[in-house]
Amino acid sequence: MFVGHYTEVPEKDTGFEGxxxxxxxxxxxxAKNFAMRYFVLKKGAEIPLHSHDWEHEIFIMKGEGIITNGNEEHHVKAGNFLYVPPNEPHGYKALSETFEFLCLIPVKREAIPDDEWA
Incomplete structure (x- = not known):
């Protein structure tokens, strides 16, 4: 078993401003099956529309934002959760001072950076 606090884990740049x-x-x-990530988007920051061949499970921890699949937009806030199926386009935009969410993905070599492997 491992117990940690998210603030003890280093914040890393994603390549997207903010x-x-x-x-x-x-x-x-x-972890052999799932990876858990904590994203923080500053107000106005975006992760552009993209897709992968793996699913995402997302729980909004703080703030408000827009989630889109390119055809429809959903205004989400703390407490909302969502499921993004494999290969479905998805993008995010922060509306509040910070927009923070947990995102779980399957452990796949192409989904996880080299420095997160044992």
Whole structure:
């Protein structure tokens, strides 16, 4: 078992301005099935529309934002959760001072950076 606090995990740049990620659970900790990430988007920051061949499970922790699949937009806020199926386009935009969410994905080599592997 491993117990940690998210603030003890280093924030990393995502390559998108105003967007950081913390890899809370990854293969580095021994996870074989799922990885858990904590994203923070500053107001106005965006992760553009993209897709992958793996699903996402997302829980909004703080703030408000827009989630889109390119055809429809959903205004979401703390307490909302969503499921993004494999290959469905998805993008995010922060509306509040910070927009923070947990995102779980399957452990797949192409989904997880090299430094998060054991």
């Amino acid at each position: 967007v950081t990620i913390r890899w809370l659970v990854s293969p580095k900790l021994g």
